[in-house]
Amino acid sequence: MSLLEVLSKPFPLISAPLAGLSDLPFRLINRQFGCQYAFLEMIHARSLTYENIKTLDLLRTQESDTPLGLQLLGDEAPFLKLAIELLEKNKYKHDVLDFNAACPIKKITCKGEGAALLKNRRKLSSLIKVLVKNSKVPVTVKMRLGWDDTVKAVDIASSIQDAGAQVVFVHGRTKIQGYSGEVDYPAIRKIKKKLTIPIVASGNILDPFLAKKMFEQTGCDGILIARGGLGNPWIFKQISEFLSKEQLIPRPSVNEIAGIMKTHLNLYMGHYGPKRGLWNFRKFFVWYTRGMNNIKQLRCRVMRVSSEADMLLVIEDFKQTAAAAN
Numbered sequence: 282m283s284l285l286e287v288l289s290k291p292f293p294l295i296s297a298p299l300a301g302l303s304d305l306p307f308r309l310i311n312r313q314f315g316c317q318y319a320f321l322e323m324i325h326a327r328s329l330t331y332e333n334i335k336t337l338d339l340l341r342t343q344e345s346d347t348p349l350g351l352q353l354l355g356d357e358a359p360f361l362k363l364a365i366e367l368l369e370k371n372k373y374k375h376d377v378l379d380f381n382a383a384c385p386i387k388k389i390t391c392k393g394e395g396a397a398l399l400k401n402r403r404k405l406s407s408l409i410k411v412l413v414k415n416s417k418v419p420v421t422v423k424m425r426l427g428w429d430d431t432v433k434a435v436d437i438a439s440s441i442q443d444a445g446a447q448v449v450f451v452h453g454r455t456k457i458q459g460y461s462g463e464v465d466y467p468a469i470r471k472i473k474k475k476l477t478i479p480i481v482a483s484g485n486i487l488d489p490f491l492a493k494k495m496f497e498q499t500g501c502d503g504i505l506i507a508r509g510g511l512g513n514p515w516i517f518k519q520i521s522e523f524l525s526k527e528q529l530i531p532r533p534s535v536n537e538i539a540g541i542m543k544t545h546l547n548l549y550m551g552h553y554g555p556k557r558g559l560w561n562f563r564k565f566f567v568w569y570t571r572g573m574n575n576i577k578q579l580r581c582r583v584m585r586v587s588s589e590a591d592m593l594l595v596i597e598d599f600k601q602t603a604a605a606a607n
């Protein structure tokens with residue numbers, strides 16, 4: 282199913298691009314809980330054309346990892362074009378090519394990339410046109426509401442549509458807000474009212490109530506689950522049940538969470554190998570156990586584990602700790 286097909290269904294839930302996090306294991310776990318579409322993390326067009334090993338590693342996927350969106354970052358038309366050629370040569374299986382005009386990180390924006398493009402609408406349009414002209418799959422764009430205010434948000438979104446993008450992802454904050462502060466629902470709504478292409482909204486989708494609020498207050502066609510899904514993949518199921526049947530399903534039991542952690546760990550070990558797999562899983566243990574009582578000691582232990590067997594013991598002990606705390 283393509284992104285556009287996903288967006289034609291009620292309440293589409295999409296796993297957001299998350300640098301350093303939305304890798305294959307993360308996407309597979311989310312898909313198990315009903316995520317309908319998932320994004321890889323942003324890929325820098327220039328690094329991709331250099332065939333940098335670390336960058337190519339980000340592209341790893343498998344048959345069941347569909348439908349899948351790929352996001353490019355950059356501000357140099359020749360490299361964006363070359364990146365598309367390379368992706369097509371390798372028959373990469375993404376069904377949309379997203380362009381990043383949202384990343385607020387200084388080392389990106391100081392080069393004129395990511396959210397910096399919001400200040401240069403002409404350049405943003407010309408880069409989107411290059412992507413549209415060269416890409417065999419539909420081009421989409423992820424934007425923020427503006428650099429430091431939202432005055433031009435609708436104009437930016439309109440020029441993205443006019444340049445040929447088929448979907449706009451809107452993170453409802455400005456670049457200056459970074460990842461904190463209020464999400465501006467009315468500003469997203471104005472964009473939705475003006476554009477004719479689908480709008481996917483992002484920002485603070487942390488529980489089923491906030492998901493409902495985003496759909497109701499903006500009229501968006503879909504939502505992106507980002508930080509709300511970290512160590513919380515069942516959020517996809519919770520939101521879906523709440524929006525379709527008004528049913529609030531509880532957080533999984535401690536035993537179920539331990540089982541999900543084991544599956545996640547196993548995916549990490551298979552994907553990255555024992556050393557990096559363990560290393561990458563640690564932060565997820567912290568997220569999976571967020572808000573739990575008496576967990577500090579186990580979290581410290583997790584930082585010292587040196588084998589999969591040790592990690593499995595910590596997960597077993599987590600069950601005892603969580604049961605004792607309730």
Ligand SMILES: Cc1cc2nc3c(=O)[nH]c(=O)nc-3n(C[C@H](O)[C@H](O)[C@H](O)COP(=O)(O)O)c2cc1C
Binds near residue numbers: 323
């Ligand atoms: C650690 C982290 C990495 C992110 N990486 C990307 C990225 O690669 N591309 C992108 O467009 N947005 C990225 N984002 C932004 C998210 O996709 C999302 O739009 C943002 O976090 C707002 O949603 P939230 O408030 O629900 O987390 C990232 C956000 C975080 C916290």
